Structure formats: structure tokens, C-alpha cells
Amino acid sequence: MTHFHVNGRRYAAKPTAGQCLRTFLRDLDVFGVKKGCDAGDCGACTVHIDGQPFHSCLVPAFRGEGREITTIEGLATNGELHPMQKAFHDAQAFQCGYCTAGMIMTAVTLTDAQKTDLPHALKGNLCRCTGYRSINDALLGRCNIEPDEAGKALGASLPNPFTDAIVTGKARYTMDLAIEGLLHLKVLRSPHAHARIVSIDRSAALAVPGVVAVYAWEDVPKRLFSSALHEDHLVDPDDIMLLDNVARFVGQRVAAVVAETEAAAEAGCRALHVEYEILPTVFDPVLAVQPGAPLLHDKDLVTASNNIFCTLQGEIGDVAKGFKEADVLHEQTYSTTRVQHVHLETHGSIAWKGEDDRWHIRTSSQAPFAARQKLAYIMGIPPRDLHVFTERVGGGFGGKQELVSEDLVLFATMKLGRPVKWEWSREEEFIGATTRHQMTTRVKIGARKDGTLTALDVEVFSNTGAYGGHGGETLAAAMASPIAAYRCANKKGIGHAVYTNMTPGGGFRGYGASQTTFAVECAIDELARLLDIDPFEMRRKNVVRPGDNIESIWKEPNDASFGSYGIGECLDIVERELQKGNGVTKPEGAEWAEGQGVALAMLECGPPTEHRSGAEMRLLPDGTYHLACGSTEMGNGIITAHKQIAASMLGTRVDDIDIINADTDRTPYDTGTFASTGVVVGGKAVHLAAQAMSDDIINFASRYAGVAIDQCRLDNDGVICGNQRISLRELHAEGAKVDHRFSVSRRAYLSPRTIAFNVQGVRLAVHRVTGEIRVLHSVHAADIGRPINPMQCRGQLDGAVAMGYGWALVENMVHDDEGHMVNPQLRNCRIPTFADTPHTDIFFADTIDLIGPLGAKSQGECGINPVAPAVSNALANATGVRFAHLPFTPDRLFAKLAAAK
Numbered sequence: 001m002t003h004f005h006v007n008g009r010r011y012a013a014k015p016t017a018g019q020c021l022r023t024f025l026r027d028l029d030v031f032g033v034k035k036g037c038d039a040g041d042c043g044a045c046t047v048h049i050d051g052q053p054f055h056s057c058l059v060p061a062f063r064g065e066g067r068e069i070t071t072i073e074g075l076a077t078n079g080e081l082h083p084m085q086k087a088f089h090d091a092q093a094f095q096c097g098y099c100t101a102g103m104i105m106t107a108v109t110l111t112d113a114q115k116t117d118l119p120h121a122l123k124g125n126l127c128r129c130t131g132y133r134s135i136n137d138a139l140l141g142r143c144n145i146e147p148d149e150a151g152k153a154l155g156a157s158l159p160n161p162f163t164d165a166i167v168t169g170k171a172r173y174t175m176d177l178a179i180e181g182l183l184h185l186k187v188l189r190s191p192h193a194h195a196r197i198v199s200i201d202r203s204a205a206l207a208v209p210g211v212v213a214v215y216a217w218e219d220v221p222k223r224l225f226s227s228a229l230h231e232d233h234l235v236d237p238d239d240i241m242l243l244d245n246v247a248r249f250v251g252q253r254v255a256a257v258v259a260e261t262e263a264a265a266e267a268g269c270r271a272l273h274v275e276y277e278i279l280p281t282v283f284d285p286v287l288a289v290q291p292g293a294p295l296l297h298d299k300d301l302v303t304a305s306n307n308i309f310c311t312l313q314g315e316i317g318d319v320a321k322g323f324k325e326a327d328v329l330h331e332q333t334y335s336t337t338r339v340q341h342v343h344l345e346t347h348g349s350i351a352w353k354g355e356d357d358r359w360h361i362r363t364s365s366q367a368p369f370a371a372r373q374k375l376a377y378i379m380g381i382p383p384r385d386l387h388v389f390t391e392r393v394g395g396g397f398g399g400k401q402e403l404v405s406e407d408l409v410l411f412a413t414m415k416l417g418r419p420v421k422w423e424w425s426r427e428e429e430f431i432g433a434t435t436r437h438q439m440t441t442r443v444k445i446g447a448r449k450d451g452t453l454t455a456l457d458v459e460v461f462s463n464t465g466a467y468g469g470h471g472g473e474t475l476a477a478a479m480a481s482p483i484a485a486y487r488c489a490n491k492k493g494i495g496h497a498v499y500t501n502m503t504p505g506g507g508f509r510g511y512g513a514s515q516t517t518f519a520v521e522c523a524i525d526e527l528a529r530l531l532d533i534d535p536f537e538m539r540r541k542n543v544v545r546p547g548d549n550i551e552s553i554w555k556e557p558n559d560a561s562f563g564s565y566g567i568g569e570c571l572d573i574v575e576r577e578l579q580k581g582n583g584v585t586k587p588e589g590a591e592w593a594e595g596q597g598v599a600l601a602m603l604e605c606g607p608p609t610e611h612r613s614g615a616e617m618r619l620l621p622d623g624t625y626h627l628a629c630g631s632t633e634m635g636n637g638i639i640t641a642h643k644q645i646a647a648s649m650l651g652t653r654v655d656d657i658d659i660i661n662a663d664t665d666r667t668p669y670d671t672g673t674f675a676s677t678g679v680v681v682g683g684k685a686v687h688l689a690a691q692a693m694s695d696d697i698i699n700f701a702s703r704y705a706g707v708a709i710d711q712c713r714l715d716n717d718g719v720i721c722g723n724q725r726i727s728l729r730e731l732h733a734e735g736a737k738v739d740h741r742f743s744v745s746r747r748a749y750l751s752p753r754t755i756a757f758n759v760q761g762v763r764l765a766v767h768r769v770t771g772e773i774r775v776l777h778s779v780h781a782a783d784i785g786r787p788i789n790p791m792q793c794r795g796q797l798d799g800a801v802a803m804g805y806g807w808a809l810v811e812n813m814v815h816d817d818e819g820h821m822v823n824p825q826l827r828n829c830r831i832p833t834f835a836d837t838p839h840t841d842i843f844f845a846d847t848i849d850l851i852g853p854l855g856a857k858s859q860g861e862c863g864i865n866p867v868a869p870a871v872s873n874a875l876a877n878a879t880g881v882r883f884a885h886l887p888f889t890p891d892r893l894f895a896k897l898a899a900a901k
């Protein structure tokens, strides 16, 4: 036995052979040490060894023996936060908080000199949520929070209620659980893009010490389902099985091994011998629809021909006539890449059988209720036998609107009667999880000399990959708001979602609209250039206005409606700020060209399919409130927003409302937290429940005090009735005597759907020879209705814009000719670091939405959409060359600029 000193405590423990310090510390239940990659790329696992920061996943555990190891849990002394923890607290330098422990551990070791160069000093720590602005604020000692005062919750920048837990490492994420008798599951993934499994020899795997079971397609329920989670399961094709006898992409799970340790499960996977019959492949959606292309699925899963899963088309007006009326035409094909969500917390779940004889699943999911429905269907058991819930979720961005781990852990735990855990690796995220859909969009657009659009024709090929979850819905989104954003009497569109042997597409922030926004916004700019009209004016002239039908390519009535309208103000703000400038000049030298670009985005707040949320409120004996809502908190700030909505309705302090969320046993039903529904549906349910609670209290108080109801009003922790004040404690006690429980529950549905707008402006410099881009000025204006929590809304937009820059400039999943991803590591498939993320000035239009709760609407989704086209427009302005294919990496820029020269 060896001895380790961790956070001042002595542990007698022996690392296993080859074990890294990260997993060793977590085996000691030191859960503040996180995993984002296990490869030294993300910094989530940063700890101090004798005062120096190390990525603990790169340190062999035995090297920690006899050294002083400090983790985030050991930073605070005598209950006092370390000044850096306090700085992260005051700046609210996190969203999901998964990176925070590692970020703080690095930050506390920085010298003053290093703090002057944070892009360099923090290069080893990634954050996917914040865009690094609030982290920068923390290091500069800025305070972004306001006091929590009764009656002033709405519009206040209040801190996340779990702030202390996050900055001290006490917040528990999905995998932060020690559980007796836990088994570990790992899967063998297909090395082939298309292959039939002829046989699987399990004997060697079963002989690996610690391996308990091996499951393959013969063992699992033969029920087809979709991993996508929606309210209406019919919008996604049932084309997946728990384990299948055909692999349709490289990375598809082939067999599951369950073992006493993770290492044994991995060794079991390596020992499996699988015989494959290789099948023909197709990766390009355009080729996949050609006659004779290999078919991915049985004929009854495709709707039209070959691999087309879904076609959407329509026309309003007469597009041919519209083009004849045009003075100028522009036609071009634009394409966007598949990218990964890279939520720092990977997918994972833990399942066990409870003393109540039910199955409990703790999961990193954006939609635990929808997951429960689907799990019940797959396993053929009633949903009431399942309890699905989240702890803190370390980011989602749409990637956790999928059932990708819960099904196998539940299956294994039901078979084995023991708890089973499955935590994905970063490589699995890249090759086995869903991605943004790659789309290729041809746009033809015409206008009169004065800039009035006469016709718009859009054709989209969406590569849905091997499975069709979200394929139809993202295509519908692609064909909707980006086209509806402009007034034009003649519009036409056709879009196909096509099966190929690529990693499946899925939901991703911006959800399909990002891809066509890129194409349409570039095309609008090209028209403006042809007509010599200012790009801002071109947009002002043609963008939809209140009173217009919000019309894409379909004549059917639509429930989208202007609850508020701030696009004009957003355009004005961005134009004003770019004109004003920020004093940053382009680098010296004739090779540097400078340009400016703008793009807008419009998004319906919420999916067109039915979406439901419920909220429950109770008054507690001590006069505080309990709120239960089914929405998932994953860094979107939804529990803070829900508490603020409730507090503002009840005239109380946010701190007096305790909240639970996302738990199928303990909270009301919620379809899932995606597509902006956390505020517009979940928030509405909270609004209604808090209003009902307020009515209930005032009614009761009026009867109790014998004072007319119109003379009674809530006042923080009491009710003023005429000239007397009754405390909520007293009211609760009086209620208990007559069995009045002060408990209310309300539901909200999503219709009508309001509209959010975002405008991005970019001024940049591009080096004509090297292709390097430097963003000189980045401005973003958002019409999100009333910001419930301005600091949090700014943070969401910071993160969305940073993700937009990542998509435009940095991120690139590269696949070879056989469908293998060649760069499935964060160091090779990069996401923006601190240094890659330009500072963006964020502004809000001054609007109050008439549809969303308390005037709010979508706050964190749409900000990503105008970024890539604004960058492309700025590049075109700088160089005269249109970059129509993402990403704009230096090598691609260099090649195109050289060709243009």
C-alpha cells in the first residue's frame, strides 16, 4: 500500500498498473477532477502537484506518491473561498461549470505577467460554453452580479444558484457518483462504414478477468427506434437498434462488454473477434440518391428513391416569373461542414435497480422524460417502472437530445441485476455521437435595381448520415426561417435529407437553420454587391416586417408570430458600432486586406412540433417556496431564469425559491430542453404556476384576514392585507389547520411561437499569402425580448458567437475515403481556445415580447447563426473573393486566394 496526500488528507491506496492520476483521484471520490478528453487537451482535470498545475490525465498516478496533491476541493481554507474561486464567483465565469475546476486550478498559478497574456496562459484549458469573456472578467477581477432583492428579480444579473458548488468542485455531474457493486460498460465500434456482422467470437473476451458479459445484436430486443428525442416520435424514423447486425458508419456500436472495471471492459472489447462482410459505401448525399447507389436501409425506411429519407418542397408565387422580373441574378452553391458539439462532459449514464424494484437512470440528457418514454418502448416495460433524471449536465448544445448511452446501460443492468455505468471517451464523441448535419445549399436569387427581391430559389442536400434522427426536423428548420426572413413574393425550395455511410447528424444549436442562414446571407450580400447597395440597406429593404405573413416556401398557415420585432434596431446597433469602430487596426503590410461584413438571422422560438412543460410550486412552512420544473440545466442558465421568473411573480427574493429540475419522479413532465424551449415553454409554465401560487396565497390571506381581495398584495415573505401584514409562515400554518396546501401546478404548450432575431457584424483582416484571419471588431445585437438575466443572456450569446467563429474558422472533422475520421482528438479537431475567440461586443434590442413569458424569448440558440456568413461577407469585402464553403481555415483561404490571383 502506498500513501498519497490529497487536499491535506492522507490516503492509503495503490494505483492500478498504468493508471493515471485523474482516474486514481476519482477512485478516491475526489470528483472535482473532471474528464474532458483524457489526452491532455482540455484542462478539465487540472490539479496541483507540489503547487504546480498538471493535467492529471497525463500524470501516471504513482508519480503522485509522497507529493502534495491539491484539487479544486482543497483550494478553499476554513470555509473561505480562495480569491480565484471568489473571482470566478463574482464574474460568473462559467455556464455548465464543467471546465471551471480545471480553469481555476490553472488560473491560481498564473503570475501577474502571465495574466497579461491570458490567450497564451490559458491555452491548455478549454471552455465550450462561455466564449471565455466571463473567464477573462474573472481574471481581471470584474464583478458581473447584482444583489438578490425582493421584488427586483426580473432583469437582474443574479448569480447561478449553484455557484458555490461549482467553484468549490462540490457540484455533482452525471458521473460523479460512487456506487457499490458498479459494473462498467464499453462498446466495440465498427471499423467499417458499411458491413454485415457475420459472426462474433466472444470466447476470448469472456475469458478476460473481470469481464461479466458480452452482448451483441442477437441478445437485444429487436425494436427499431430513433435516438433523437422529440415530443412526437413520428418525426424521426425508427431506424436504429440497440445493437444491429449491420454497421452503417465507422463508429457504430457493434457489441457491448460489461466488466468489473473500465479497463477490463476495454480489454474485453479488444478481445472480441468479429467477422464482417464488407458492403459497398456511399458518403456523398448527391451520389447517394443516384440510381444504383448502395442502399443504407430497407425500402420502407426511405420515402422517395434510393437513400432519400425525406424530401420537403414548396413554392409560393411564381419563381420563374420572379426571375424574369429581376434586374440582377446571383446563383451559387454553398456548403457547411459537420462539426461536433464538444460539450466538455461526454455522454454517459448510470443505471441500477432501486429498492422500489424500479430502474433508475442517472443520465447526461437534455430530455429525461422523452428518454424514459423511449427506454420503456425499447425494453417493453411501462414508463412508470423507470426513473430517469439528471444531476448537473456539463453542456449539451443539442448533442444530448439523443438516447445514445441510456439504452445499453439499462439493458445491461436489467440483465445482470447490478448497477452499470457507461462513460464515453472523447474519441467516441467524435466517431459515435451525432454531429451538425453537413448541408450543401444552392441559392438562386434575383432582385430589381432598387434592391427589391423578386425571386428566391433554394435547394438543400442534407447529409443525415447513417441514421435519420433529426434529419427531417433539421431540414424543415433549414427550409423555414432563413428563407422566411426576407419578403419576397416568389419563393421556391426543395430539400432532401439523405442517408449516407457517415456519422449520423443530429440536433445542434441553430438546428438546421444555421446552414441555410449561411447560404442565404451570403447570397443577399452578393446581390447587394452586384447592385452596389449597402449590405445593411439591402437587408432593411427586404427583411420581414410586422404585418407580413411569416412565409417560407409553404402556403399552409404557420403558428409563428411577431411577439416583438427588433431586427431593425439590431441592424442599426451593429451598423452604428462598426462605424464608430473600436480603434483596432489591421496589421501593417500590404498583404493584409481589411473587410467588413454583416449577416442577420431569424429563428422561430421552439420546434414546430408539440412541446410541453409543467411546473409545480409549493409554499413551505418557513415561508419560502419550492419549485419543480422538468427542464434540464446544462449551462443554459435555465434554473436561474426559472427562479427569477417565479420570484418576480411572487415579489420575493430568488434565494427564497428552492428548485429541482429534470427528474421524471420529482418534477412535472417536460418534453426536453432544446430549441429555446427552456424559456419559452418551461419558463411559461413557471410563470403560470407562480401566478397561480400568488393568486392562491392572496385568496387565502383575504379570507383569513377578512379583507377584500383587492386590498391584499404579496410583499416578499408576507401578504399586506389592508393595514395588516401576515407572514407567509403564519399563512402556511393557518392553511395546514384547514388542509389548504398552497400547492399549484400548471402546464404550458408551445403555440404560437414567437420570433427572435440576431445580427452579427465583423471587421477583419486577412493575410493574402498565409490565409491568416484576424478579427478586428466583432459586434452582435440580439432581439431576445426582455433579458430575464442580462448577464446570463450575454454569456449565452458570447458562447453562441464563439461557437459560430469555431464553425467558421477553426473546427473541421476530417474523414478519409472510407469514412474514418482522421482527427478524432481535440488537439487535431480543435474547438476555439481563449486565443481563437475574438471579443464580441454584445447588445440587446429594447423589446418586450408579447408571447414569451414576462416578455422574454429565445436567448441562447440563434446567436450562432449569423456569425459564419458575416465572416464570409467580410472576407468577400476584403478580398473580392467569395468563400462559400466552411471552414475558412488558412490553407483553404490560401488556396482560393492564390487561385483567384
Ligand code: FES
Binding pocket: 022, 034, 035, 036, 037, 038, 039, 040, 041, 042, 043, 044, 045, 046, 055, 056, 057, 058
Ligand atoms: S481530461 Fe485531462 S486534459 Fe482533458
Ligand code: FES
Binding pocket: 093, 094, 095, 096, 097, 098, 099, 100, 126, 127, 128, 129, 130, 344, 394, 395, 635
Ligand atoms: S462552462 Fe466551460 S465548458 Fe461549460
